[in-house]
Amino acid sequence: MKLPIEAHTGRPWLVHEIAPEFQVEDVWALPTRGGPDDFPRLVEAFDTLPFPEQAPLPIRALWAARWKLGELFGWDDPSSAVGARVPSLRERLPAGAEAPAEDGALSGTPFETVYVRPFEYAAEMANETVHAVLHLGWVEDGAGGHRGQLAVLVRPHGRRGAFYLAAIKPVRLALVYPALLRLLGRRWRELTDEAAARPAR
Numbered sequence: 686m687k688l689p690i691e692a693h694t695g696r697p698w699l700v701h702e703i704a705p706e707f708q709v710e711d712v713w714a715l716p717t718r719g720g721p722d723d724f725p726r727l728v729e730a731f732d733t734l735p736f737p738e739q740a741p742l743p744i745r746a747l748w749a750a751r752w753k754l755g756e757l758f759g760w761d762d763p764s765s766a767v768g769a770r771v772p773s774l775r776e777r778l779p780a781g782a783e784a785p786a787e788d789g790a791l792s793g794t795p796f797e798t799v800y801v802r803p804f805e806y807a808a809e810m811a812n813e814t815v816h817a818v819l820h821l822g823w824v825e826d827g828a829g830g831h832r833g834q835l836a837v838l839v840r841p842h843g844r845r846g847a848f849y850l851a852a853i854k855p856v857r858l859a860l861v862y863p864a865l866l867r868l869l870g871r872r873w874r875e876l877t878d879e880a881a882a883r884p885a886r
Contacts, residue, residue, distance in 0.1 A: 687858070688712040693820070693836040699800065700807050700820050700838065703777040707818060707838040710850070713862060715833035716870035719877070724823035726880065727833045728806050730872045731821065740864045747856065760813040767797060767811045770842075774799045774809050774818070814846040815839050 693712045694701070717727050737748040755761040767773050778800055796808035796819050804823040809816065818838040826832040841847040 686714045687862075688714055688834070692834065693822075696822065696824070698805055698820065698822060699779075699802065700805070700818060700836075702779065703774050703799075704818055704838055704840075707816075707840045709836055710839045711835075711837045711857070711862070713835045713866065715835055715873075716866055717833035717873040718826060718830050719832070721823075721831055723831065724804055724806075724821075724833075726876050727821060727823065727873070728801070730869060730876055733876075734865075734868055734872055736865055736868050739868060744860060744864045747860070755812070758813075761795070762813065765811060765813045766795075767809055767816070770813075771811045771816045773797075774807070813842060814849045815841050 690709045690712055692714075693709050715727070717723075717730065719726065737745050740748075752761070759765075763769060794808075795810040795812075797810065799807040799809050799818070806821040808819045810819075811817070816839070820836040820838060822834040822836070823831055824834050839850060841850055
């Protein structure tokens with residue numbers, strides 16, 4: 686379910702401190718309900734999400750087209766990545782924040798982990814069009830449990846970046862996010878079932 690921007694900005698996340706100039710593009714409630722200690726499972730679910738490989742064919746076609754265009758126009762050249770075109774947000778982390786190992790990346794994505802906290806996770810990527818942050822949070826759901834929350838924050842690179850984000854927004858909202866959330870819900874159930882099947886220690 687799509688949420689208002691305030692569902693993200695109204696919470697005391699660390700990401701507000703290290704990325705104040707980024708705009709919040711999207712906020713979603715995730716189909717991942719659990720207990721107060723289940724946030725690491727949400728990060729694992731994202732890290733092992735079979736997206737877009739198991740998404741519907743139109744999504745896979747869109748994904749392939751995007752990477753082909755990126756190759757054609759040089760959008761994803763290494764010179765535009767985090768650490769090249771823009772410095773990593775890790776450099777802004779306050780003392781005591783939990784930075785990951787150098788290879789901390791979301792599997793199968795260009796996003797690299799910035800930090801991990803007990804109820805919060807952030808990863809970043811950059812290309813010729815945008816510097817973006819994927820933010821996961823673990824919040825009370827109002828029914829005695831907790832659920833995941835996803836926010837995407839962006840800092841477009843000039844007019845071209847702003848135009849690109851505006852151009853893909855209808856497709857992102859109508860097709861990409863619904864497919865992503867369905868796969869995430871399925872992956873969450875798989876991990877939850879695996880955890881329940883493990884013998885108690």
